[in-house]
Amino acid sequence: MGRIMAIDYGGKRTGIAITDPMRIIASGLTTVPTGELLGFIRKYCAKEEVDILVVGEPKRLHNEPSDIEKDIAKFLKKLNKEIPALEVARVDERYTSKMASQALVDSGLGKKKRRNKELLDEVSATIILQSYMDIAR
Template sequence: MARILALDYGEKRTGIAVTDELQIIASGLTTVATPELLSFLKEYTSKESVELIVVGQPKRMNNEFSDVESVILSFLEKLKEEIPNIPVKRIDERFTSKIAFQSMIDSGVKKKQRRRKELLDEVSATVILQSYLYNKAR
């Protein structure tokens, strides 16, 4: 089997998570500056077997898309051109940042480390990926 990647896309930086090859466990991989994201993904997918990329879909409480959605759609068009052989699925990412922050507290991450937005983005991507895996198994 191949891995699944998940992206918590942000205008400044993007958190990335990945599954193991059996697609059982979601783990944080890294956080990349968003302008470098496409080149990172091209390099990563050339070295690792990736079956799917899951991208968070930011929605407001009233179910409307947030402002960053248009930027994400533009990125996804470029991604499809550069890496056409890997499909992309979208998943609702409401509350992932709050869940990620709480999971960092619950797992004993020190307050100083929790202030690092890069870590929060990576954990948020992991929450997105874990949610995808959970719903896929149902």
């Protein structure tokens, strides 16, 4: 059984989270520039077994797709050509940034560290991954 990876796709950078091999714990992995995302996933999948990629699905309040959805669709098309065996799942990511921000506040991080957008994206990806794991159980 391979790991599950989740991404919080962004215009500039993308947060990435991963499960342990037993798929019990979701943990933040890193944040990468979005232009380097496909290469990062390719390299990671070459050294670790990853079965599922969970991609946040950004929607507006009235269930309409967000503007970045077009970019995500292009990325997923490229990903499918590069790694066709990788299953892709989508999870509604509404409010994950707010939840991630609150999680950082609740963790006791100082204000300066909470402003780190890379950390926020990584925590958002972890929330997306945990949401998928909760649904899949």
